[in-house]
Amino acid sequence: MPPASLLELEDIHVSGRGAPRLQGVSLRLRAGERVALLGPSGAGKSTLLAVANGLLVPDRGQVLWQGAPRARSGRARRRQQARIGTLWQDLRLIEELSVQQNLNAGRLGQWGWPRALLNLLLPLESGACAATLRRLDLDPALLDQPVAALSGGQRQRVALGRLLRQEPALLLADEPLASLDPRLAGELLGLLLEEGRAPRALLLSLHRPDLLSGFDRVVALRRGGVQFDLPVAAVEPGLLAELYAGAAA
Amino acid sequence: MSAGSALADPSWPSPGRWRPAAPLWLLLPALVLLPLLALLPGLSHGGGWSLVGRFALAALRPSLDPLVLASVLRGLGVTVGLALLGWAVSLALGLALGVLSARVVWGGSRSGGGGAWPAELIRKLLALPRSIHELLWGLLLLQLVGLQPAVAVLAIAIPFAALVARVVSDQLDALPTGRLEALRAAGVAAPAALLTALGPPLLPQVLSYGGYRLECALRSATLLGVFGLGGLGTELRLTLQSLAFEELWTGLWALLAAMLLLERLVGWLRRRWTMPARFGLGSDTGSTGTDRANNGGPARGRSSDVGRRGRELLLAAALLLPVLVVVAWALQVDPGSLLRWQPLPPLPPADWAAVAALPWPTLVGNTLVLTLLAAALAVGTAPLLLLLVRPWPWGQGLVQVLWALGRLWPPPLIALLLLLVLRPGVVTGALALGLHNLGVLGRLLLESAEHSGETREQALLGAGCGPRLALLYGRFSGLARPYLAYGAYRADVILRESVVVGLVGATGLGSQLLEALSAFAYDQLAALMLVYAALTLLGEELSDRLRRRLLSS
Numbered sequence: 108m109p110p111a112s113l114l115e116l117e118d119i120h121v122s123g124r125g126a127p128r129l130q131g132v133s134l135r136l137r138a139g140e141r142v143a144l145l146g147p148s149g150a151g152k153s154t155l156l157a158v159a160n161g162l163l164v165p166d167r168g169q170v171l172w173q174g175a176p177r178a179r180s181g182r183a184r185r186r187q188q189a190r191i192g193t194l195w196q197d198l199r200l201i202e203e204l205s206v207q208q209n210l211n212a213g214r215l216g217q218w219g220w221p222r223a224l225l226n227l228l229l230p231l232e233s234g235a236c237a238a239t240l241r242r243l244d245l246d247p248a249l250l251d252q253p254v255a256a257l258s259g260g261q262r263q264r265v266a267l268g269r270l271l272r273q274e275p276a277l278l279l280a281d282e283p284l285a286s287l288d289p290r291l292a293g294e295l296l297g298l299l300l301e302e303g304r305a306p307r308a309l310l311l312s313l314h315r316p317d318l319l320s321g322f323d324r325v326v327a328l329r330r331g332g333v334q335f336d337l338p339v340a341a342v343e344p345g346l347l348a349e350l351y352a353g354a355a356a
Numbered sequence: 357m358s359a360g361s362a363l364a365d366p367s368w369p370s371p372g373r374w375r376p377a378a379p380l381w382l383l384l385p386a387l388v389l390l391p392l393l394a395l396l397p398g399l400s401h402g403g404g405w406s407l408v409g410r411f412a413l414a415a416l417r418p419s420l421d422p423l424v425l426a427s428v429l430r431g432l433g434v435t436v437g438l439a440l441l442g443w444a445v446s447l448a449l450g451l452a453l454g455v456l457s458a459r460v461v462w463g464g465s466r467s468g469g470g471g472a473w474p475a476e477l478i479r480k481l482l483a484l485p486r487s488i489h490e491l492l493w494g495l496l497l498l499q500l501v502g503l504q505p506a507v508a509v510l511a512i513a514i515p516f517a518a519l520v521a522r523v524v525s526d527q528l529d530a531l532p533t534g535r536l537e538a539l540r541a542a543g544v545a546a547p548a549a550l551l552t553a554l555g556p557p558l559l560p561q562v563l564s565y566g567g568y569r570l571e572c573a574l575r576s577a578t579l580l581g582v583f584g585l586g587g588l589g590t591e592l593r594l595t596l597q598s599l600a601f602e603e604l605w606t607g608l609w610a611l612l613a614a615m616l617l618l619e620r621l622v623g624w625l626r627r628r629w630t631m632p633a634r635f636g637l638g639s640d641t642g643s644t645g646t647d648r649a650n651n652g653g654p655a656r657g658r659s660s661d662v663g664r665r666g667r668e669l670l671l672a673a674a675l676l677l678p679v680l681v682v683v684a685w686a687l688q689v690d691p692g693s694l695l696r697w698q699p700l701p702p703l704p705p706a707d708w709a710a711v712a713a714l715p716w717p718t719l720v721g722n723t724l725v726l727t728l729l730a731a732a733l734a735v736g737t738a739p740l741l742l743l744l745v746r747p748w749p750w751g752q753g754l755v756q757v758l759w760a761l762g763r764l765w766p767p768p769l770i771a772l773l774l775l776l777v778l779r780p781g782v783v784t785g786a787l788a789l790g791l792h793n794l795g796v797l798g799r800l801l802l803e804s805a806e807h808s809g810e811t812r813e814q815a816l817l818g819a820g821c822g823p824r825l826a827l828l829y830g831r832f833s834g835l836a837r838p839y840l841a842y843g844a845y846r847a848d849v850i851l852r853e854s855v856v857v858g859l860v861g862a863t864g865l866g867s868q869l870l871e872a873l874s875a876f877a878y879d880q881l882a883a884l885m886l887v888y889a890a891l892t893l894l895g896e897e898l899s900d901r902l903r904r905r906l907l908s909s
Contacts, residue, residue: 160818189820199815203378203833212829216820223825227377273819 111173112137113277113308114159114191119168121154121331128154129165130331136277139305143319143339144312146328147351152312155328156281159310160193189216192275194299196282198266200254206265207250210236213272239268243298260291267298278303280311284318296321316347378836379828385843386736388729395783404776407599411773414601418609427591428607432614435587437683438505439577442512443570444680449517451562453482454524460533461550479525486518487892488885489852494580495873499700504693508585512576516569527561528554563629563669567622574618578611579766579856589766596772612764619799629665706879714868714880720891722864726786726854727895731847733790735840738798739832742805747823755798762795767853771860785863789850797846801839805831841906848899852892865891 114136121129129151136142144152157163158170161177161184170177172191178184192213200209204227211226218226225231230251237247243264249257254265263283270278280299284292292315300321303309311322319325325342327334327350334350335342376384419425455461457478463471485493494511501507536553540546581589588607595604683689738759745751762770771788778784805827813830817823858866865888872880 162814162818185820185822187820188818191818193815193818195811195815197811199812201812201829201833203836204829205377208377212816212821213819215816215822215825215829220825223828224380227380228375275819 112171113173114310115169115171115174116155116158117169117171119155119158119165119170121151121158121163121165123154127331129158132168132328132331132333134326134333134336136308136310138276138308140324141300141303141309141322142311142324142326143322144310144326144328145314145316145319145347145350146312146334150328151331152328153281154331156193156279156310156312159277160191160279161188185216189273190276192270192273192278194266194270194278194280194283196285198262200262200266200269202255203253205230205251205253206240206257207231207233207236209254209265210239210250210268210272213269213274216273235272236268239271240264242271243268259287260294263287263291263295264298267295267302271302276307278307278309278311280309282312282314284313284315292318316342377833379832381836381840382739382832383736385732386740388732388736389740392729392733392783392787396778399778399781399783401777401779407776408773410599411601411604411776414605415608417602418605419600419602420606421603424603424606428588428610431581431588431591431607432610434505434687435577435581435589435611436574436614437687438508438580438587439512439570439573440683441509441680441687441689442516442577443566443573444676445509445513446516446520446569446573447566449513450520451524453478453517453521455528457482457521458525458528460529460531460536460554475525479522482518482521483893484889485514486522487852487889487896488515489855490515490576491579491583491856492869492873492885494585495583495870497694498585499873499876500697501694502698503584503586505586505687505689506691506693508577508580508587509689510694511580511585512573516573516576520565520569523565524558524562527558531557560629564626567626571615571619571622574615575763575766578764579768582766582768592766592769593772596769608761608764612760615764616760629668701876703876703878708879711879711883714883716887719865719868719884720887722782723851723854723866723888723891724864726782726789726857726863726866727847727851729783729786730789730793730850730854731843733786734793734797734846734850735843737790737794738801739839741798742802743824743827746827752802756802759795759798759802762791763793763799764795765792767792767857768859771857775860780861782863785854785857785860785866788857788860789853793846793850793853797843800842801835804835804839809834837906841903844899844902844906848892848896851895855888 112135114134116132116134119129119132120127132151132155134155144155146152154163158165161170172187178187201212204212207230208226211231214232215223222231230236233250236250240247240249245261245264245268249261249265254262257265278299283295283299287295296318299309299311303311319339319342322339324336324338326336327346329350335346337346457475459472459475462473462475490511493514494507497507497511531554533553536549539549539553544552577587578589578592581587581591582593584590588611592604592607592611595601595607741755742752745755767788770791771785774784774787778787809831812833813826816826816830821829854863855866855869857863858868858870861867865884869881869884869888872878872884
């Protein structure tokens, strides 16, 4: 029996100025799958990720989370959102707060007001935060540092740490490697592939066909539609050339 | 679940790390609401609630009587005209004085010294007009020259010019001098070098501040009217005191429309001419912390915009001049009338013993308590209200209307309204000033929140965080420092303003001043004004230090 599907997108349409941003996209993600999202700029990768993490409601089509339609509002929706974690290209760390407070920001979906306020006053759940940092090869002594004082690579890891503190079932990442040097990009991708293993799933958009080897599947978008959806082994150079052909036009 | 409870955590917490983080700072001033709420029941005098109900209901059915409408429009025209004239005079005067009181203009170094003593002298001289509220100037001038339209214009222009001068000279002295030195070294004459090197980076700041001062001028002109200096304010006070709430609301809605129109216009021009937002006055900290190199050259518009802005500015100035002349003519503002002093009543010999016998510690103490209460109320309530209404789409619109009414209402009118249900005193005065300034601060906070931290808030929402917490963590974190810095500036304004709620009695120096003014007790008046000015200057210094500390790092 195949693993249960975490996220299902059915016939998703999102309109845009001029051309539609997504048209008729269907995609199913199962637990344990690590999927790379490829496509030229403007193909709709970021829009697809925004629909997947729930920040964008499609004009048409259905989004199912663990087999049930997305809750429309309120607590149920927030609970679902909390199960889907996103690593943003610009990280979106809260510069004014410490590393620990940023890590704990991943828990805000579960926490009520008292703890959320206490997090701004005291170091909360230091043990769990230190463990998260160690898992990401960071020194737990960084916990009380302001994130603004960290290096680029450290910030990437703290953002990933916040994501892990959220304990999501599905990891989304929107071109997380775009602005990193090759060494940092390799390290971060390794971490993401590691964390995206079963029972989680990973959907990551990237621009680097040379980095596909660790993924299970490749979904290619072009002009808002799915060009192909294949296991990594079946992705041939010809397909990639076709995907990016005339992309600049 | 790896997230154990905080108490089960072995390393919880090490004492050296007890420090509230940025978003909490924003909520701390709201703690003042607790004692205020505790005090209010004791201050209520029981009666008047039915009047408050009538007042609130009247908002929905303002009088549309043609006579009332005509008089409201006439009053509004006078108020707007006086504001415009006072503002224009203050801007011209302030720019000139600002340039003259900049150290860099006299060739001095930024930290003073050099040959910059004239700048220092002018700065010191300007402290006095700046420290005295326009209402006091108005009432003093009224006694000297009688009821003239020019009195209100000058009353606004005197303190505003000194405030503009201070901002202009501070900005000038904060600009990098490299360009100026390069031009001077190349043999360019001083005036041309100053204009070329310092003019362009100064312009957006001055325009932005000038726009803000125009909004202030409208509020001040209304306030002066409340004290009988003409315009809509007079009618607002009369209708409130005669409990003609329907007619009162006709005036209020008209004033609201004028104020919102003006704010929109200023905001539009600010965006069109790429001026810095008010909030980040003198700083770039309103952004989300993404590091932008800002070398003191705030305008980063495209080069094609720069020429356009210059042309449009010239055009606007060319249009403004005839408008000012027409307004002055229509309002019969005669500058010459300011020179014809009316005979003063025979002054009794000064009674310094009576002056010394004034309860100074209480007067000063009450003034400070009033200021701090009002400032904390205004600074603390704005973020709290925004957090409260965040989940509801209509909530933000509602607080915006309430805030607009708050800044529209001159504080003495709010105080009079509060007197319907509360006893006079410091707390009532503080409430009136606090509510008025809440309207000013709230609008700024909301505008800044809209332009800062959006992606961070989205990220938190995407992670299942509730809308209030997402606002607190995502947007308020970056706003805490600039907002509190602005709050410090506002506290300084409130201290100056505390005189205007003097009419609700027992509010410290303010009420004593108004009493001395109406009793022609010039000895007391002089002493009170001196103490008041000293207090204001001290407050200004403290607020400046606090602001610099908040904005540095």
